Amino acid sequence: MAQQELEPFFFRSGQEQLFGCYHAPGRGPKSAARKTAVLLVHPMDQENIRSHRAYRRLATQLSGLGYPVLRFDLYACGDSEDECELGSIHRWVEDVAAALKELQRRSGLSSICIIGMRLGATFAATAAVEHGGLRGLVLWEPVLSGALFIEDLRSAHDKMIRTFLSKPRSTTPDEAGLDIMGFPFPDRLLAEFKEMGLGQLEGSPAEDVLLLDQGTDYSALAGGLEATETRLTHKSVAGPRIWEEDPSAGLIPQEALKAIESWVAETMP
Amino acid sequence: MGCGDNALKEQAVTFGAAAPLVGILTSPVASVSTGKAPEIGVLLLNAGLLHRIGPSRLYVKLARFLARDGFHxxxxxxxxxxDSGRRRDTLPFEKSSNQEVSEAMDHMAEQTGLKRFLLIGLCSGALVSFCAAGQDPRVVGVVCINAPGFSHIIPDSVVAQVSKRQASRYYLQVALSNPASWLKILRRRVDYLSIGRALWNATFGRLQRSKSSASTAAPDSVAATHGMQTQLENFKQRGVRSLLLFSEGDWGLDYLHCELGKSVKQLEQFGAQLEVVTSADHIFTLRQNQRELMNRIRTWCLGLS
Structure with missing residues (x-):
């Protein structure tokens, strides 16, 4: 069999199985012995599918620099167990903590940097504040408001329906809850999202934080983070907002990936 | 490994000689299965560049849905x-994909003991399924969902013909009902000539097509049709059955009609079944469409097994 670049596996979070890919530290010319391992938290639903290629590339490049890397699918997302309507925000935050432990076990390192995009970033920040002790955190275009997130999804859904060549019979909620862009959002989950926000972080999420934006105004969040003990780096980069792009285009947000790699290598050598 | 259902187990697998290929094997749990298990393994092939979970996670749902009926x-x-690695050779995709489908079957055969297989794919995955089924005698059935064609080479004349039909459909079904389109017309920010051509084609194209189908088809179209018919003859001889599923208005359905013309009605002679799903987009985004698609596939698979 061809040489393995990564190890796909399932691990437990609570009673359920999550899918993960472990990238062992590379042994190439750019590789160095690192004291920190990196956890990549995938976003959810359509954003999970659209970001997969970029995440895979980022994990490969970081492992090439010598970092052990684990990326994983949240509960009921991607290849992980169960169907999406069973998820909850509390559950997804707990998944981040479970994946962190799994990475510590596999890598043998206690120092961890978490990288998350969109809801992956939001859940990572929440888990970081709740559990503490995180070395680094990358918030890549985090979702600030659950209510706005759902509103944007609904808008994208309506836009998508207008492009159908054969009009759908119904776009109203079905027995399993509201269908937004092909994923179910039952009333219980919608209520949870309505209450969710990243503006109220009650403490320092990590020693160092990179807040990476691609056009969204994060001045309020940056101000909040600066008021904690966190050392904050705020960068704006151009390039495709990959979570909004058609995945069949195969776009890679090179500038964002480069910014993350550089920051991780400089901050956690 | 679990997947929210005691009747199933899931396992991450890697295989492949030229590149490390990554997959998830979903299997029924023997102790809870009822009745006679189907002795056919099912492979789900990538829809374009989308990774193995499929559009809107369709492949995850379909894998678990079929496994509940006893399929691996x-x-x-x-x-x-x-998550699969890159190949170290320079084999083009139309050849490497056939080889990798065979490797996937080898791996499943080792893991499950199965000797017969069914290929399912959406969009480019449908095209690969159709082509790979002709290469490996272990394949007994193929489900093509919105196949963009049935050959890796699509003749320019067919592309032009299908593009015309699609443009007409777009203007009639999408643009005319979109206020933004009317605003563009009022602001004169549109290509009136293209719209005129498309609407002309929508109105009179059917008449022209019926006339042209009675005359001699373009040579490259004949070649493509010959390729598909050769493959269907191959399927018929080997007893390979196929389900050709399309969303109403999909590019691939127009392509099939352009390629086969009136011969579409003879597909059943080759063990091929043509079904059209109304109110669905190309990748079956809506859950109501996914459910209908999965039910149709399930019924067909159970009939095959």
Whole structure:
């Protein structure tokens, strides 16, 4: 069999199985012995599918620099167990903590940097504040408001329906809850999202934080983070907002990936 | 490994000689299965560049849905897609994909003992399924969902013909009902000539097509049709059955009609079944469409087994 670049596996979070890919530290010319391992938290639903290629590339490049890397699918997302309507925000935050432990076990390192995009970033920040002790955190275009997130999804859904060549019979909620862009959002989950926000972080999420934006105004969040003990780096980069792009285009947000790699290598050598 | 259902187990697998290929094998749990288990393994092939979970996670749902009926189902990534590595050789995709489908069957055979297989794919995955089914005698059935064609080479004349039909459909079904389109017309920010051509084609194209189908087809179209018919003859001789599923208005359905013309009605002679799903987009985004698609596939698979 061809040489393995990564190890796909399932691990437990609570009673359920999550899918993960472990990238062992590379042994190439750019590789160095690192004291920190990196956890990549995938976003959810359509954003999970659209970001997969970029995440895979980022994990490969970081492992090439010598970092052990684990990326994983949240509960009921991607290849992980169960169907999406069973998820909850509390559950997804707990998944981040479970994946962190799994990475510590596999890598043998206690120092961890978490990288998350969109809801992956939001859940990572929440888990970081709740559990503490995180070395680094990358918030890549985090979702600030659950209510706005759902509103944007609904808008994208309506836009998508207008492009159908054969009009759908119904776009109203079905027995399993509201269908937004092909994923179910039952009333219980919608209520949870309505209450969710990243503006109220009650403490320092990590020693160092990179807040990476691609056009969204994060001045309020940056101000909040600066008021904690966190050392904050705020960068704006151009390039495709990959979570909004058609995945069949195969776009890679090179500038964002480069910014993350550089920051991780400089901050956690 | 679990997947929210005691009747199933899921396992991450890797295989492949030229590239490390990654997949998830979904299997029924023997102790809870009822009745006679189907002795056919199912492979789900990448829809374009989307990784193995499929559009809107369709492949995950379909794998678990079929496994509840006793099927072993493998969803995996071709080399260079999703979590699979890149090949070290320079084999073009139309050849490497056939080879990797065979490797996936080898792996499933080792894991499950199965000797007969069914290929399912959406969009480019449908095209690969159709082509790979002709290469490996272990394949007994193929489900093509919105296949963009049935040959890796699509003749320019067919592309032009299908593009005209699609443009007409777009203007009639999408643009005319969109206020933004009317605003563009009022502001004169549109190509009036293109719209005129498309609407002319929508109105009179059917008449022209019926006339042209009675005359001699373009040579490259004949070649493509010959390729598909050769493959269907091959399927008929080997007893391979196929389900050709399309969303109403899909590019691939127009392509099939352009390629086969009136011969579409003779597909059943080759063990091929044509079904059209109304109110669905190309990738079956809405859950109501996914449910209908999965039910149709399930019924057909159970009939095959």
């Amino acid at each position: 189902v493998l969803r995996f990534d071709f080399s260079g897609i999703g």
